[in-house]
Amino acid sequence: MFTGIITDVGEIVAVEEKGSARTLAIACSYPADSLPLGASVCHMGICLTVTTLLQEGERTLITVDASGETLARTTLGAWPVGKAVNLERSLRIGDELGGHIVTGHVDGVAEIVSREDRDGTAWFVFRAPRHLAKFIAEKGSVALDGTSLTVNGVDGDTFTVTMIPHTLQVTTWGASIAGDRVNLEVDMMARYAARLAEAKAEGY
Known part of the structure; x- marks a missing residue:
């Protein structure tokens, strides 16, 4: 779950086609040690799972996979390398709910x-x-x-x-x-x- 309050703007640094799916590498400012593998991060409104992460200087590089269903229902299929993307980490119990309840499931x-x-x-x-x-x-x-x-x-x-x-x-x-x-x-x-x-x- 998310709140719709953007906490970082990342940048797409690589895109890999995998048949009907796609893998994206995204640079962000979240510290690598604060973002575990398997974490849910909202990318432009889409909830995606972090599959790898690497600290690179002041940036953290993460990868996420998008299924054919996600590509069909969202704008993700048209995202090029270099595109800026709104990011939000998942809501934790006790966090301030500044926006509204957002699931990360794009309609x-x-x-x-x-x-x-x-x-x-x-x-x-x-x-x-x-x-x-x-x-x-x-x-x-x-x-x-x-x-x-x-x-x-x-x-x-x-x-x-x-x-x-x-x-x-x-x-x-x-x-x-x-x-x-x-x-x-x-x-x-x-x-x-x-x-x-x-x-x-x-x-x-």
Whole structure:
């Protein structure tokens, strides 16, 4: 489990194709001795398992494997060497829950429709996949590329989000532009509430 509060921005340093799967090597600033093998780390909203790690100077190099299912449902298949990625380590009991509960299980891919910058703050409009739009509510939470964000407004399958200067500075969002595709995880409570309503309508 995660909170959607980004704690590092890593860099993809190698990509290896393995049939329908893919292995990525990522440089980050987490100390190697604090990140055990098998640890779960959220990469741009995707929960991936650390398979190897190596301290290299001030950086730690980790590798993660992505299955064909992950490549099909997320933006990971298009990540090139050199790409910056939002990172978050898994939540520990007793940690501050600064964002909202994020599972790291991406529901689909949204697209940035527009971006408007005002006094250092960025106003984004996103288009969600139609089947996920019903889970996005005004003043509700979404995770976009692993970042916990509050929805300002909803209009059909589009929704708006405002990002403060701090978020733009410490994540990949500062460089995001219209047309970019981003990983979307809807709020877990909204998903379960919708499923309960569907089950009731079906007589369960």
